[in-house]
Amino acid sequence: MTVAELPLAALQQLLQLYGLALHLLEPHTEIPGSYWGDAEAGIIGRSIYIRPDTPIHSFLHETCHVICMDEARRQQLHTDAGGETTEEDAVCYLQILLADQLPEFGQARALVDMDRWGYTFRLGSAESWFAEDAEDARLWLIQHGLIDTHNQVLFKLRT
Structure with a gap:
């Protein structure tokens, strides 16, 4: 299932609960902070980057990386979440x-x-x-x- 198949407001509301920002990009735009490239979600700081064709599981996975890392790593975050x-x-x-x-x-x-x-x-x-x-x-x-x-x-x- 992709981002285009869900109301954008639902994704935004989830991120707002954590104080995170959502950036919806135009189709076929390169996604900043995407570790896997293509349509996979990207992460930079407290921001999640997606396109309409981004899989929801990718949106959730990258969001959870931001949630699970400590603040010091979050401040330096760009693309690779790292971690154990x-x-x-x-x-x-x-x-x-x-x-x-x-x-x-x-x-x-x-x-x-x-x-x-x-x-x-x-x-x-x-x-x-x-x-x-x-x-x-x-x-x-x-x-x-x-x-x-x-x-x-x-x-x-x-x-």
């Missing part, structure tokens, strides 16, 4: 949780789109990983104050 493996796993976990903030998208679609894009997990699918093998990612998010013990998103940036 545990943080990357937490980014994936949080993007699945945040998918429900986009009612037209949701967790089930996020999991399918992650698999279609090529995310790789030990258990063979995003759904299996999320349900059976992601406790370390969940605990990381709890320890950094990004979700509570009931998996409720707290809409705060990591400090």
Whole structure:
């Protein structure tokens, strides 16, 4: 599912909860801060860059990188989020949780789109990983104050 298939207001509202900025670019425009290039979302500082053909899972993933990094890295952020493996796993976990903030998208679609894009997990699918093998990612998010013990998103940036 792409950005063009959802109301732009839903994406903007999600980012506003975190104090992040959304930049919608014209079709076929190069996306600043895009690690993967093509239609994949870009990140620079507290800004997320997308085009109408940007996949929603990419928008969520890059947004979650900005949320999960500390402020020192966020201030220097341009394209490559960096971070440790545990943080990357937490980014994936949080993007699945945040998918429900986009009612037209949701967790089930996020999991399918992650698999279609090529995310790789030990258990063979995003759904299996999320349900059976992601406790370390969940605990990381709890320890950094990004979700509570009931998996409720707290809409705060990591400090």
